[in-house]
Amino acid sequence: MNKQVIFKKRPIGNVEADVFELQNNAIPELEEGEILIQQHYVSLDPAMRGWMNDTKSYIPPMAIDSVMRAGSIGKVIQNNNNPKFEIGDCVTSWGGVQQYVVTNGDGWYKVDERLAPMPMYIGTLGMPGMTAYFGIQEVGKIKEGDIVLVSGAAGAVGSIVGQIAKIKGCTVIGIAGGKEKCDYIKNELGFDDAIDYKSENIYTALKKKCPKGVDVFFDNVGGLILNAALSKLRMHARVVICGAISQYNNKSKIDGPSNYLSLLVTRSTMQGMVVMDYAKDYAIAAKQMGVWMKEGKLKSREDVYEGIENFQETYNRLFSGDKNGKLVLKVIE
Structure with a gap:
């Protein structure tokens, strides 16, 4: 089963608990060429608040009854003949606030968790x-x-x-x-x-x-x-x-x-x-920042909270200031 945070209503002012609904839904069978990703962490960012509004922006607004949009990182745990990925690959993209993602892999990128911990790839290197x-x-x-x-x-x-x-x-x-x-x-x-x-x-x-x-x-x-x-x-x-x-x-x-x-x-x-707007040059930036980190010139701090059921409470830390560094939610159990 897949625990998912579903966007249920557009907030007016602060984001209250009734804006989201935690659901537990079955994971669909993989079709040809699809992979199953078990998500470990999701990114919590101020931009999320804008995505909830039904207004013109640089990205389409969230649709009611959809999985809450979020950057994420996890691992491939099943593969139905997708040649781009292997079981065990660490991957990152816009997986949303949920524990599992079924995808054909488009828009997902492999990262090396031996070089940096997962939360860093949705923070300093994300x-x-x-x-x-x-x-x-x-x-x-x-x-x-x-x-x-x-x-x-x-x-x-x-x-x-x-x-x-x-x-x-x-x-x-x-x-x-x-x-x-x-x-x-x-x-x-x-x-x-x-x-x-x-x-x-x-x-x-x-x-x-x-x-x-x-x-x-x-x-x-x-x-x-x-x-x-x-x-x-x-x-x-x-x-x-x-x-x-x-x-x-x-x-x-x-x-x-x-x-x-x-x-x-x-x-x-x-x-x-x-x-x-700069997506084509992300790899260049990540490489340079990796060098600066190795040289001790660039420091990273991730503030990690646990439990997908705590999403709304953790999200609101963005606005209360009750956090230190990049806000991340661990969703794997």
């Missing part, structure tokens, strides 16, 4: 890592000497963005919530400074810690923090819009930047980025 790698370099266009500001700096994407910027010779200031997270990005990840938005006035802190302004702002949060950062742009700065987690559960309209004319005054750019 979508969050790719987002950081291409977002800060291709969209942010960082160069040595830049002053880089990162919101959501202790999260799965922000923590990697800051480390890559440091590797590239930038000064990096991270915005995070709470002393523990601020200490983590400074003392363990090597950020030059941190702003605790929970205890500091964001405008005062930016004036103090970014006195010369900001060349690149990588935003995962939106709202007030985006507004504040726009006030500190240097000439020809780049603003990367990766996410806006502060706005995802709004019941009314999204709070957009009220001081966007800062872009005009400083001749700056603001550009959105979606990681799927």
Whole structure:
């Protein structure tokens, strides 16, 4: 039997328990060319909240009564004459929040768990890592000497963005919530400074810690923090819009930047980025980040919780901030 988290209704505001239903369904027999994957871990990401809305986006919205969309990783345990895979292969793709997946293998990729643990392949070496790698370099266009500001700096994407910027010779200031997270990005990840938005006035802190302004702002949060950062742009700065987690559960309209004319005054750019646009170069990025990890320049932290029945509770940690690093759910029993 296959335990599956089924998407039952579109949420308004916070995601409550009745949005999902845990079902236990039979695994279908394999047809010719299909494989059966036993999933070990699923990825929990802020983007999930947007997928639940019936609105135009970079990816179709979740369909009611479908398995909740999620990145995942697991192992092939049955194979009905699929030549691309062998039993025991470790594979990753968009398997959704369920324990088993029957597939013809399209869109699934083999990874080597001898080189890195499974959760890392849906974290630093997966979508969050790719987002950081291409977002800060291709969209942010960082160069040595830049002053880089990162919101959501202790999260799965922000923590990697800051480390890559440091590797590239930038000064990096991270915005995070709470002393523990601020200490983590400074003392363990090597950020030059941190702003605790929970205890500091964001405008005062930016004036103090970014006195010369900001060349690149990588935003995962939106709202007030985006507004504040726009006030500190240097000439020809780049603003990367990766996410806006502060706005995802709004019941009314999204709070957009009220001081966007800062872009005009400083001749700056603001550009959105979606990681799927860079899919053809994922292998290049993963190889480079693997090298940085071996050299001790790039650190990874996965916050792993257990039990598919705990999906909704664990998912909400994305918005409460009650997590450390990449949020992952172990679904194998």
